[in-house]
Amino acid sequence: MSRKVTLSVIKADVGGLAGHHIVHPDLLATATRVLAEGRERGVIEDFYVTHVGDDLELIMTHYKGVDNSEVHGLAWEAFVEATKVAKSLGLYGAGQDLLADSFSGNVRGLGPGVAEMEFIERPSEPVVVFMADKTEPGAFNLPFYRIFADPFNTAGLVIDPKLHHGFRFEVMDLYESLVYELNTPEEAYDLLALIGSPYRYTVKRVYRRLDGEIAAVVSSERLSLIAGRYVGKDDPVAIVRAQAGFPALGEILEPFATPHLVAGWMRGSFVGPLMPVSQRDAKTTRFDGPPRIIALGFNIKDGKLVGPSDLFDDPAFDEARRTANIIADYMRRHGPFMPHRLGPEEMEYTTLPEVLKKLSGRARKLEEKKSAPQSKEAHE
Ligand code: 13P
Ligand code: 13P
Numbered sequence: 001m002s003r004k005v006t007l008s009v010i011k012a013d014v015g016g017l018a019g020h021h022i023v024h025p026d027l028l029a030t031a032t033r034v035l036a037e038g039r040e041r042g043v044i045e046d047f048y049v050t051h052v053g054d055d056l057e058l059i060m061t062h063y064k065g066v067d068n069s070e071v072h073g074l075a076w077e078a079f080v081e082a083t084k085v086a087k088s089l090g091l092y093g094a095g096q097d098l099l100a101d102s103f104s105g106n107v108r109g110l111g112p113g114v115a116e117m118e119f120i121e122r123p124s125e126p127v128v129v130f131m132a133d134k135t136e137p138g139a140f141n142l143p144f145y146r147i148f149a150d151p152f153n154t155a156g157l158v159i160d161p162k163l164h165h166g167f168r169f170e171v172m173d174l175y176e177s178l179v180y181e182l183n184t185p186e187e188a189y190d191l192l193a194l195i196g197s198p199y200r201y202t203v204k205r206v207y208r209r210l211d212g213e214i215a216a217v218v219s220s221e222r223l224s225l226i227a228g229r230y231v232g233k234d235d236p237v238a239i240v241r242a243q244a245g246f247p248a249l250g251e252i253l254e255p256f257a258t259p260h261l262v263a264g265w266m267r268g269s270f271v272g273p274l275m276p277v278s279q280r281d282a283k284t285t286r287f288d289g290p291p292r293i294i295a296l297g298f299n300i301k302d303g304k305l306v307g308p309s310d311l312f313d314d315p316a317f318d319e320a321r322r323t324a325n326i327i328a329d330y331m332r333r334h335g336p337f338m339p340h341r342l343g344p345e346e347m348e349y350t351t352l353p354e355v356l357k358k359l360s361g362r363a364r365k366l367e368e369k370k371s372a373p374q375s376k377e378a379h380e
């Protein structure tokens with residue numbers, strides 16, 4: 001079939017049970033009902049509803065392309081209906097991520113996070129959907145570099161002729177709303193100069209250079225920047241295509257065996273290890289975390305979702321979880337100190353301006369010791 005299929009992952013936090021830690025089953029049921037009706041009406045082909053922590057995740061397939069108003073409208077309806085249920089149950093932060101009162105063609109900029117890609121389905125089309133809570137889109141910078149540019153992670157870069165040409169990274173500057181395109185391997189150091197600052201530069205898309213095929217996409221809407229104030233973090237999602245000219249499934253999962261440090265823990269203001277967990281453990285408890293990520297593996301066949309397989313539900317990731325807990329202990333001992341706590345400009349909550357105001361009358365000028373180098377004459 002040469003028709004292009006679209007995989008859309010759209011997510012929002014519309015309320016958590018007992019704090020910011022998990023989505024209530026009634027919200028999952030409500031979203032499932034809305035999407036089932038949408039599938040009935042032919043808006044989408046297929047869907048899977050899940051959650052990571054307090055984020056409600058809608059995984060949908062259709063033939064309408066990215067940024068489609070019908071598909072986005074359906075997702076918006078699911079979030080609005082789930083918000084009503086969240087309010088009726090008194091859930092915490094009901095409607096947290098819905099920044100607009102009404103839908104206007106596209107959920108981008110309205111609060112939900114979106115990762116979408118359109119492609120011609122291969123005879124076998126394996127995909128991985130990553131979903132994370134208590135972190136931000138830049139959390140994918142390091143693992144995506146490793147998947148698509150690091151031959152010590154991805155053997156295929158060296159031994160698979162289709163991967164051997166490398167990948168093109170589309171990187172967003174979230175402060176200036178700019179997009180850069182960088183080719184690896186030859187521009188790897190330039191790429192790292194940018195994406196090593198994940199609060200500002202985030203990998204948005206990755207393309208295979210052999211033929212320009214899309215390989216991966218990340219949701220990169222920063223809610224705090226959209227709304228101009230703290231409204232909840234942009235807990236991110238990402239899609240990666242696997243096998244047959246793309247990295248193998250195991251190459252895609254491998255970077256998550258090292259729980260790297262990411263921003264977004266507790267009140268969106270702390271740094272902690274990204275812990276890969278099963279769907280069963282996709283709830284954030286300790287210090288509202290630690291930041292967690294799940295990975296679901298699907299095959300797309302004739303526009304339908306086959307699966308999923310809960311990919312981190314595996315003893316092979318037990319050591320990563322143990323390491324994450326050791327790192328979490330260590331980071332927590334820093335309490336309110338940086339670098340566990342984020343810098344003032346990145347914190348989503350801060351009392352610093354008020355504290356400075358309160359103390360302003362009590363501050364005195366630092367006496368500057370006149371220790372200017374004495375002139376030669378003075379010596380003589
Ligand atoms: P199979 O030989 O099982 O298809 O595996 C190929 C592969 O690329 C595994 O990483
Ligand atoms: P969420 O962004 O997941 O809602 O978490 C907010 C928070 O403050 C957790 O401590």
Ligand code: MG
Pocket residue numbers: 013015016019020054093096232
């Ligand atoms: Mg929340």
Ligand code: MG
Pocket residue numbers: 013020053054055133134235
């Ligand atoms: Mg969340």
